[in-house]
Amino acid sequence: MKKGVLLVNLGSPDSPEPKDVKKYLGEFLMDERVIDIPYVARALLVRGIILKTRPKASAAAYKKIWWDEGSPLIVISERLQNKIQKQVDVPVALAMRYGSMTIEKGLQELVDKGVDEVLLFPLYPQFAMATTETILVKAEALRDMHFPNLKIESVPAFYNKTDYIEVLANSISNHLKNKPYEHLLFSYHGVPERHIRKSDITKSHCKIDGSCCATPSKAHEFCYRHQCLEVTRLVAEKLQLKNGMYSTSFQSRLGFDPWLQPYTDRTIERLGKQGIKNMAIVTPAFVSDCLETLEEIAMEGEEIFHEVGGNQFTTIPCLNDNDAFVNLLSKWITNWYKN
Incomplete structure (x- = not known):
């Protein structure tokens, strides 16, 4: 063949x-x-x-x-x-x-x-x-x-492959060289909470309650939320980031049904109001820069950050080519x- x-x-x-x-x-x-x-x-x-x-x-x-x-x-x-x-x-x-x-x-x-x-x-x-x-x-x-x-x-899905995590972590590290930052935000594209439950092959594990994603389960093979949180955890571990220096959020919600939280725009606003002056943001749900990264994050996100007193807003490119x-x-x- x-x-x-x-x-x-x-x-x-x-x-x-x-x-x-x-x-x-x-x-x-x-x-x-x-x-x-x-x-x-x-x-x-x-x-x-x-x-x-x-x-x-x-x-x-x-x-x-x-x-x-x-x-x-x-x-x-x-x-x-x-x-x-x-x-x-x-x-x-x-x-x-x-x-x-x-x-x-x-x-x-x-x-x-x-x-x-x-x-x-x-x-x-x-x-x-x-x-x-x-x-x-x-x-x-x-x-x-x-x-x-x-x-x-x-x-x-290759979210937890060791060699992928190494490439992603190295890309983040290279783009942050000589750029001071107090907080690194991992922003993933959002999905409705019901998508998580629909994708649960066990029909009982996913509760989106703060603990299920950290509890081993066959459901994780198709759980978007778990896989996003796992990318954050593995990259933070690779970069030796301390607790409090990084967090996870979800962007691009549509309609009025509950979507995965915390929301990226509100997280950027909260960090700025808490006194973070220099932050960086990476979007590991995308491998190619697009409207959601170039406009929603790099433009709208930076505008929100500056409006609440933030100073330097560093957008890390996707892996692209x-x-x-x-x-x-x-x-x-x-x-x-x-x-």
């Missing part, structure tokens, strides 16, 4: 114009694993309310961070793909879960090159319904519909196709 790899990231509008942003948001928010309510209610919420107001504001945000080459997330993902391709001996394609760079196109590109066994590589360190799971489900549906002879194997990260992914891919 000829093997190939499909890297999959979140996606992006084709442009920062409202019409393209609306199209993108419509596809994204109508995904039943993103807004997991019955179809009719989801359609009323998304098409009847959100898409009538949000695209214009989101388009303005995208315009703030858009690069000459295009969407930062797309450009960075393409750079990552190109660098990995130079280090491995199998075809490497790139796709997005949402937008015009579809998973179907990515699979077709590999099939056209003679590939009949694909390593599906979601570019998310942690498992979540709205990220990894929706990619896997979509790929399987496309395989059944269009590529019945294609074998697909997926890369599991960092050479150490490229080498790590290339090593994992090579180990896969040589076995």
Whole structure:
């Protein structure tokens, strides 16, 4: 069998114009694993309310961070793909879960090159319904519909892999050299609390009560909250951070249902009000810088911090196409196709 790899990231509008942003948001928010309510209610919420107001504001945000080459997330993902391709001996394609760079196109590109066994590589360190799971489900549906002879194997969450933690910790350390900071905030993308309970394969462990994530359980294999907290713990241990010098928060909530807490914006505000003058923030739920890191954190987050008396706000880039990260992914891919 000829093997190939499909890297999959979140996606992006084709442009920062409202019409393209609306199209993108419509596809994204109508995904039943993103807004997991019955179809009719989801359609009323998304098409009847959100898409009538949000695209214009989101388009303005995208315009703030858009690069000459295009969407930062797309450009960075393409750079990552190109660098990995130079280090491995199998075809490497790139796709997005949402937008015009579809998973179907990515699979077709590999099939056209003679590939009949694909390593599906979601570019998310942690498992979540709205990220990894929706990619896997979509790929399987496309395989059944269009590529019945294609074998697909997926890369599991790699949040606790020793070599990944080392690459992430080194990246953080390198970006903080000669930059004084009193507190390092690990900000992860938020999800509704119900997603955590839905992903609990034991149907009884996840209570989001402050203790379940620290109690060993099979549920942790698919528990986004546990995996985020574990990344923070492992990196803090690697960097020898003292208690009180770091914390975890969650960003980008939507709607009125309970989402994972504490919230990033409120945490930044609280730290500033407590007298923290110099803080750093890292976003380990993302491997590529995007709207949520470049605008929500680096712009809005810094503005909040300065408003409450903060001084230096250091935003640590995602791993992006960092050479150490490229080498790590290339090593994992090579180990896969040589076995």
